[in-house]
Amino acid sequence: MKSAETTFYFVRHGEVDNPDNIVYGRVDVPLSQYGFAQMLQAGKNLYERGIKPDVIYSSPLTRALQSAREIGNAFLDVAIVTDERFIEGYMPGLAHYKIDWLNAIGGDIYDRPKLSHLVIERPTSYVRRYHDAIRSILREHPGGVIFAIVHGHPMAFTKYHLLNPGFPLPKVSELKSSGIYPEKGQPWKAVVDANSKLLEHDIIVFDEVRRGTKRE
16 A cells, blocks of 8 residues: 655745844744745745645744744635744854854854854754654644745755755755755745655745835
């Protein structure tokens, strides 16, 4: 008997309102005006392609929940379920650093001696808890279509692991240079079997929402 194939659309949350340009991690920043428009359009684009979710899962952070609700506006009667396992990485103390600094080091925060005094969740932990969430969803919705609103670093490492099971996890800068690191608001389609083995995948590309677009 063929195992049920379940289709996930993993979507990184939209752009955020971060006037102090901090490395926000689990700091609960909201979406920016552009981020609202970005995620609303993502939902419309998915709907127009005939892609409808059975359920939308989301990280509990505000920016993810706002993204889930904006995407959900394109569909009727689709439940939004929060799952703590999809939350951003635990990295207290990095809010003292700026996004420009993070970009300058390619996002590679995990093995830097100058940060050794800080508690920073490891990439292997991201993969473990994201996979745990995926397996739970597979049991709840076998053969379904699932939207999951997630965060950059955890999803990037999880995506790499799904694509390259058994291989060591690379640096964030390598994930970005290889195109694996997810863009904000861009869905990644992943079809998996009942054992969470990746069978098919694709990046769903939309036209970019013009900045300055007002929220409807």
